[in-house]
Amino acid sequence: MSVSAASSTTRSAIKIETPLHMFWADFCANRIALIALAVVSVLALISVLSPWIAPQNPYDLTQISIFDNMLKPLQRSQEGKLFVLGSDEQGRDMLSAMMYGLKMSLFVAITATTAALCVGVSLGIIAAYFGGRVDAVLMRLVDLQLSFPAILIALILLAVLGKGVDKVIFALMLVQWAYYARTVRGNAMVERRREYIEAAQCLALPRHRIIFRHLLPNCLGPLIVVATVQVAHAISLEATLSFLGVGVPITEPSLGLLISNGYKYILSGKYWVSIYPGLLLLLTIVSINLVGDHLRDLLNPRLKA
Amino acid sequence: MSVLLDVQNLSTHFFTRAGRVPAVNDVSFSIGAGQVLGLVGESGSGKTVTGLSIMGIVDPPGRIVSGSIKLDGQELVGLDEAHWRKIRGNRIAMIFQDPMMTLNPVLRIETQMIETIKAHEAISDDAARQRCREALGNVGIPSPEERLSAYPHQFSGGMRQRVVIAIAMLLRPSLIIADEPTTALDVTIQAQIIAQVQKLAAETGTAIVWVTHDLAVVSGLSDRLAVMYAGRIIEEGATEQVLNFPRHPYTRGLLDSLPINNQRGQPLNQIPGATPSLLALPKGCAFAPRCALRQEDCEQGSIVETFHKEGRRWTCLHPVQDRAR
Amino acid sequence: MLAFILRRLGQSAFLLIAMAVLVFVSIFAIGDPIEVLLPADADQNEREAAIRHLGLDQPLWMQFAHFVWNLLHGDLGKSFVFGSDSLSLILGRLPATLELALVALILAALIGIPLGLIAGLKSQTWIGRLIMTTSIVGFSLPNFWFGIVMILVFAVQLQWLPSGGRGPTDTLFGIEFSLLNPQGWVNLIMPAATLAIYKVSLVIRLAYAGTREALLQDYVRFARAKGLSSSRIIGVHILKNILIPIVTVLGLELGSMIAFAVVTESVFAWPGMGKLLIDSIARLDRPVIVAYLMLVVTLFALINLCVDILYSVLDPRVRLSEGQS
Numbered sequence: 001m002s003v004s005a006a007s008s009t010t011r012s013a014i015k016i017e018t019p020l021h022m023f024w025a026d027f028c029a030n031r032i033a034l035i036a037l038a039v040v041s042v043l044a045l046i047s048v049l050s051p052w053i054a055p056q057n058p059y060d061l062t063q064i065s066i067f068d069n070m071l072k073p074l075q076r077s078q079e080g081k082l083f084v085l086g087s088d089e090q091g092r093d094m095l096s097a098m099m100y101g102l103k104m105s106l107f108v109a110i111t112a113t114t115a116a117l118c119v120g121v122s123l124g125i126i127a128a129y130f131g132g133r134v135d136a137v138l139m140r141l142v143d144l145q146l147s148f149p150a151i152l153i154a155l156i157l158l159a160v161l162g163k164g165v166d167k168v169i170f171a172l173m174l175v176q177w178a179y180y181a182r183t184v185r186g187n188a189m190v191e192r193r194r195e196y197i198e199a200a201q202c203l204a205l206p207r208h209r210i211i212f213r214h215l216l217p218n219c220l221g222p223l224i225v226v227a228t229v230q231v232a233h234a235i236s237l238e239a240t241l242s243f244l245g246v247g248v249p250i251t252e253p254s255l256g257l258l259i260s261n262g263y264k265y266i267l268s269g270k271y272w273v274s275i276y277p278g279l280l281l282l283l284t285i286v287s288i289n290l291v292g293d294h295l296r297d298l299l300n301p302r303l304k305a
Numbered sequence: 306m307s308v309l310l311d312v313q314n315l316s317t318h319f320f321t322r323a324g325r326v327p328a329v330n331d332v333s334f335s336i337g338a339g340q341v342l343g344l345v346g347e348s349g350s351g352k353t354v355t356g357l358s359i360m361g362i363v364d365p366p367g368r369i370v371s372g373s374i375k376l377d378g379q380e381l382v383g384l385d386e387a388h389w390r391k392i393r394g395n396r397i398a399m400i401f402q403d404p405m406m407t408l409n410p411v412l413r414i415e416t417q418m419i420e421t422i423k424a425h426e427a428i429s430d431d432a433a434r435q436r437c438r439e440a441l442g443n444v445g446i447p448s449p450e451e452r453l454s455a456y457p458h459q460f461s462g463g464m465r466q467r468v469v470i471a472i473a474m475l476l477r478p479s480l481i482i483a484d485e486p487t488t489a490l491d492v493t494i495q496a497q498i499i500a501q502v503q504k505l506a507a508e509t510g511t512a513i514v515w516v517t518h519d520l521a522v523v524s525g526l527s528d529r530l531a532v533m534y535a536g537r538i539i540e541e542g543a544t545e546q547v548l549n550f551p552r553h554p555y556t557r558g559l560l561d562s563l564p565i566n567n568q569r570g571q572p573l574n575q576i577p578g579a580t581p582s583l584l585a586l587p588k589g590c591a592f593a594p595r596c597a598l599r600q601e602d603c604e605q606g607s608i609v610e611t612f613h614k615e616g617r618r619w620t621c622l623h624p625v626q627d628r629a630r
Numbered sequence: 631m632l633a634f635i636l637r638r639l640g641q642s643a644f645l646l647i648a649m650a651v652l653v654f655v656s657i658f659a660i661g662d663p664i665e666v667l668l669p670a671d672a673d674q675n676e677r678e679a680a681i682r683h684l685g686l687d688q689p690l691w692m693q694f695a696h697f698v699w700n701l702l703h704g705d706l707g708k709s710f711v712f713g714s715d716s717l718s719l720i721l722g723r724l725p726a727t728l729e730l731a732l733v734a735l736i737l738a739a740l741i742g743i744p745l746g747l748i749a750g751l752k753s754q755t756w757i758g759r760l761i762m763t764t765s766i767v768g769f770s771l772p773n774f775w776f777g778i779v780m781i782l783v784f785a786v787q788l789q790w791l792p793s794g795g796r797g798p799t800d801t802l803f804g805i806e807f808s809l810l811n812p813q814g815w816v817n818l819i820m821p822a823a824t825l826a827i828y829k830v831s832l833v834i835r836l837a838y839a840g841t842r843e844a845l846l847q848d849y850v851r852f853a854r855a856k857g858l859s860s861s862r863i864i865g866v867h868i869l870k871n872i873l874i875p876i877v878t879v880l881g882l883e884l885g886s887m888i889a890f891a892v893v894t895e896s897v898f899a900w901p902g903m904g905k906l907l908i909d910s911i912a913r914l915d916r917p918v919i920v921a922y923l924m925l926v927v928t929l930f931a932l933i934n935l936c937v938d939i940l941y942s943v944l945d946p947r948v949r950l951s952e953g954q955s
Contacts, residue, residue, distance in 0.1 A: 046918055049770065146646075147885075148930065149885065149886040149889035150893065151889055152889040155892065155907075156919075159919070217695055225646060232952065236772050239775075240773065240893055243774045244892070244908055246911065259774070263778060263897075267781075267786060269782075271782050274775070274778055276779075278779065280776065281772055281775065282770060285771075286766060288770075289770045362851060362854045362855060386860075389859050390859065393857035394856035394857030394858075399855040401848050403848060406849060407851075409853070409871070410868075410947060412866070412870065420856070421856045424856060424857045424858050424859065425857055469852070484658070561769065
């Protein structure tokens with residue numbers, strides 16, 4: 001008796017919670033995803049705070065000494081400073097370089113993804129709402145772009161544009177927008193035929209209001225998933241481009257460039273210069289992907305039952 | 306008449322994250338050889354899971370938790386997979402609701418037919434093919450030889466269901482469980498399929514459990530009728546008796562809500578409320594909250610006892626007294 | 631079928647022309663090759679001679695007309711660096727890249743399909759979860775870094791495998807193959823594994839999703855109801871259904887493999903056309919970059935065409951609708 005009464009009160013308690021609360025409760029049910037989310041948050045915090053918490057500023061020439069070069073992890077410098085993860089060929093502390101590198105990697109990826117999201121969503125929803133020739137032209141463009149691997153497009157583009165943080169961001173945006181455009185369009189095509197859009201049209205609401213206040217919010221779920229996965233993808237792509245020598249400039253290295261710098265020492269067994277930045281890169285990407293993967297499961301109505 | 310299938314106190318529960326769902330609860334019935342039993346209920350009443358339990362193909366998180374299923378005296382519950390597999394398709398066959406989904410879209414009809422025979426008999430391809438051709442002919446498919454090498458999507462819905470029936474009849478089972486086999490079809494096709502199954506069953510002496518939500522469909526088809534509600538059989542008896550003199554208020558409600566029992570200009574009779582969640586069944590009679598004849602004692606005790614009288618039974622303390630309209 | 635192929639060929643030709651314009655215009659903007667090619671102390675006369683020799687003194691449209699004219703003759707210009715025909719330079723490196731990509735593709739299918747199938751069948755067990763979580767790690771691994779770790783472990787620490795290069799090859803039909811030489815296998819295994827790792831994860835996820843989807847389908851239930859063994863249900867009914875999308879995706883991924891080989895070849899100093907592309911970008915060797923792009927676009931168009939044909943052969947539903955139209 002008391003058990004059934006207790007369970008019925010908890011059930012009614014859940015019912016009055018907002019959808020966001022319920023979503024959060026569902027999300028927390030997966031321990032791995034929760035840990036991954038915590039890791040992502042910590043990494044983001046470290047990268048933002050890196051100028052204050054890093055042992056040294058690796059790009060301030062007054063703080064580094066060439067005599068400290070290629071120290072092994074946990075070795076001390078001549079001045080007695082501890083290099084927890086060793087140092088690189090110019091005597092920079094690897095831990096500090098990684099923190100700054102993480103900041104650069106996240107900055108490039110998140111900026112590019114946000115830009116691509118704006119461009120892709122606008123074009124996708126325009127294609128879906130107007131249909132007809134606009135839709136046909138835009139979607140041909142999307143098909144054309146998606147039929148070529150992102151790495152190849154970005155590589156050639158950067159070969160043309162040259163190095164630079166802004167150029168990398170532009171290239172990453174250009175290879176990403178098509179994913180959002182296609183996702184939004186696919187969803188909006190379904191949503192557009194729903195009654196609430198018809199109702200909004202009957203009310204003679206302005207077109208931009210229907211599109212942005214009624215249509216767009218109902219297409220958000222899949223977009224969140226795609227955006228999460230694309231941030232991870234952008235981090236990986238930027239690292240790859242930097243490794244190939246067409247990414248960020250040597251003065252503002254990302255994790256990918258740090259790995260690239262250490263690559264030439266691999267054969268002599270000096271592993272730390274490229275293995276540690278790689279581990280951090282992997283941790284970042286895996287955590288984001290784990291979060292994205294769980295979000296996808298949660299937002300997939302077909303797996304709900 | 307000898308008893309072919311005897312189900313006693315069968316319970317199949319689903320162990321979900323939200324809790325234990327008693328989809329089939331303490332269900333008992335039996336069928337004689339060549340008989341047709343209509344198993345009637347709304348969706349979610351447990352009629353399909355009853356069918357799947359008899360086939361031994363309840364998917365996890367569901368499983369048979371207690372009870373007995375005897376086929377010709379042989380106990381099926383607790384049988385290992387290898388033995389149960391030999392019974393499926395061979396002695397008991399099952400037909401599903403949607404013929405569009407039942408056949409594998411990427412395999413030829415002959416592949417899907419021959420594999421059925423070969424799963425149970427050592428037989429040459431040619432002999433098996435010959436039998437498949439005859440089986441297709443028997444269910445009224447024209448030019449069976451050509452149709453054998455076709456793919457499912459080349460058939461119409463009605464024709465596909467005929468193919469499914471042909472597969473079910475391939476090994477001359479003594480029992481067929483037909484799970485709403487006509488629900489997804491047009492009304493004219495429905496009648497054809499029902500007539501076809503009736504004819505075949507009569508010719509071969511096959512017993513049928515006809516699972517449906519549609520009383521009108523089974524009324525002309527079945528010898529006996531069992532009505533399910535919230536995982537239990539709440540009334541059972543000879544079809545004619547149940548239809549003419551329902552004892553359980555739920556059965557009465559079902560009958561009253563048939564359009565044919567309503568008058569033009571009058572609002573349709575309906576049962577108020579909705580089926581209860583199996584996760585939170587009310588105390589006493591599960592139907593009580595919706596029942597017009599409810600009295601205080603209906604909502605007490607764990608379950609309502611079953612009353613037997615003159616070859617029929619019902620699970621109701623205050624049964625309907627007057628005859629159906 | 632023929633009309634279908636012709637239509638696709640027409641589309642591919644249009645794509646090629648569009649790409650030719652795009653490639654030319656974009657490549658024209660890449661730096662000034664003279665700066666790279668001539669020594670810093672070259673005098674004005676030497677510069678002008680070089681510009682005239684490379685045809686850089688002509689107006690853009692002339693260069694483009696020249697480019698298209700030569701393109702039609704299969705002449706994509708001479709490499710600034712090597713001085714030889716750029717197309718034959720690229721074609722000479724093509725077999726190494728194709729071999730690498732194909733071996734990686736086969737690896738991905740051989741490892742990914744069984745793992746994904748197991749994960750899908752046992753999605754509620756620890757083994758299923760382990761496979762799927764591992765696949766996310768594989769999905770996330772930066773390709774080049776994984777290659778570096780492989781070199782560190784297998785070449786530097788364990789010294790089992792060479793750190794890079796193609797190693798010895800044997801010749802068949804005038805083309806060199808690593809696969810024909812046992813020593814070649816040793817050199818091939820690390821680059822191929824590195825290139826395959828991402829696709830393994832992709833195939834696992836496809837096979838997993840496909841299997842879970844198929845398990846919910848009525849045709850799997852019906853197959854069980856027919857009494858088929860689980861090996862037959864998994865090996866024929868499920869596998870055939872999930873193979874269609876996997877084969878299609880894998881075919882399409884061959885193009886992305888060839889593109890991603892750029893990274894793998896750079897890490898392992900594999901003498902394929904990807905390595906040549908990176909070197910050419912660094913040296914601003916415009917004709918080689920153009921030749922690479924044109925070849926890759928052609929390859930992609932060819933691959934897409936083959937996959938479309940393969941898909942229509944595999945899936946009976948597509949086969950029929952094409953035949954009717």
